[in-house]
Amino acid sequence: MENKQIAIPRFGDADVLTIQSTQIPEPQAGEVLVKVAFAGVNPIDVKTRSGLGWAAAQNKDNLPWVPGYDISGKIVRCGQGTSQFEDGDLVAGFVGFPVRGGGYSQYLCVPESELSLVPSSVTLEAAAVLPLAGQTAAQALNKAEVKEGDRVLILAGAGGVGHLAVQIAVAAKAEVYTSCRGDNLDYLATLGAHAINYEFAPVSERLEEVDVLIDLIGGDAALDALKCLKDDATVITVPTVTAELICEKAKLLGFNAMGMLVDPEPEQLETMLYMVGVGLLKVEIQHVYPMSEVKEAHRQIESGHTRGKVLLDMQC
Ligand SMILES: NC(=O)c1ccc[n+]([C@@H]2O[C@H](COP(=O)([O-])OP(=O)(O)OC[C@H]3O[C@@H](n4cnc5c(N)ncnc54)[C@H](OP(=O)(O)O)[C@@H]3O)[C@@H](O)[C@H]2O)c1
Known part of the structure; x- marks a missing residue:
């Protein structure tokens, strides 16, 4: 099985976004392997793709780079020394911020400490709206x-x-x-x-x-x-x-x-997931794009007039 990812091979407009194929990674100690269902698209992804800002400066010698900080999906393997989750758990996270990124992947290894459990009352689409x-x-x-x-x-x-x-x-x-x-x-x-x-x-x-x-x-x-x-x-x-x-x-x-610079806090994400689950918070999703339409997703964010969020469906 392959792991498709959306990468930035060089900085530029939305046309530089490329789908690449790699091996499914093995979780290291303290990490879990997530089969990503949805990845959120944020203005910082667009800015970094254009070569602007801190994350671009940090990654300029590390291209192709896979963007994405918001993920939801299912745990498919747990690395050594992990204890928080089990295979099959549904999770969401604000991952790899700001340098590592990686969320625009079908499979991604992340430290379990970066993830929150998604309650059964919350869809994986809604969960991917919340992290960043x-x-x-x-x-x-x-x-x-x-x-x-x-x-x-x-x-x-x-x-x-x-x-x-x-x-x-x-x-x-x-x-x-x-x-x-x-x-x-x-x-x-x-x-x-x-x-x-x-x-x-x-x-x-x-x-x-x-x-x-x-x-x-x-x-x-x-x-x-x-x-x-x-x-x-x-x-x-x-x-x-x-x-x-x-x-x-x-x-x-x-x-x-x-x-301010947002700081990933899994406990805060858990609280927000709970709020969505009980109806205290309503998430708005303008559009879910299949990963193959990532260029359109970036152009939508660049329009400056997205209502709520734009997501990528990483499984189609
Ligand atoms: N410092 C940090 O840690 C941090 C974290 C997250 C985000 N950010 C930054 O915060 C900003 C907002 O992020 P976001 O994710 O919410 O962006 P976004 O979803 O792309 O924002 C789009 C919204 O902006 C509204 N808009 C555009 N021009 C407007 C204007 N002149 N007056 C009022 N509303 C206007 C649009 O509403 P209408 O269609 O009604 O115009 C649209 O709904 C971005 O610059 C992002 O990079 C910074």
Whole structure:
């Protein structure tokens, strides 16, 4: 049997993505072999494929490189010294972040410490939505110390991180505002947010007295949103490219501002899987592409208008 993987043989546009065939790896001590069902596609995959950012710099002499940090699937072999899982367990994980990657594989060996058990009430599609995006959403809101009654503005509520951040903030009993295109207004209202159409007018013309800004866009949209904030407000700016600029401007205006880098925490993923299982969190999947259509999946992310997540079906 072969192990098909999607690789980046050189940096470039979506056309560089190539399917390669390798042997199914053997799990080393502390590792398990996962038969990957679904792999999540994240903006960082697209950025790295283009040769931008830290993961690209770290892997430039290590091409072809297999991207992918979000996986769900089934354990098919346990390496020596493992104790957490058994063959046949269904798992999900935020794996190999940020340098190793590897999630765009049909079979992947990972340290068992990077995985969480998927409850029977959660589909493997839903489980693959959560690792990177869900933990970014949860960690951004934790950093901001969002509490009941806070007026929270989340830029880009319809995206992979945003749709989960909106729901977690609503569950914390915050008053949640979010920006989106006209097409996403109804969707975000169903998640419990006050949705603001950014195509109609800048957000700063529609909102004031905000306690917490969760910026998932960066650049001009984030600079505009600073005008909506109360004195002493907190700003968490998530896109790394403009984080320094936004933090500098926000601090000059007297706000408490910080960037962030998501940190894989299997226990936090377990909590989110539980929340999905009991219906407290709804995942949105724009499209599941067969692995052979990975170029289209990357182009969809590059459009900047994905609702929820894009997944790759690694078994077809
Ligand atoms: N620092 C970290 O650790 C970390 C972790 C995860 C993600 N990130 C970064 O965070 C950002 C968001 O990630 P993501 O996975 O959520 O991206 P994504 O899923 O690709 O975001 C797409 C969403 O952005 C919305 N959007 C586009 N332009 C907008 C605008 N001007 N105003 C408001 N919404 C807009 C779109 O909604 P409409 O169609 O309604 O416009 C779409 O739903 C990316 O830059 C990513 O690289 C950083």
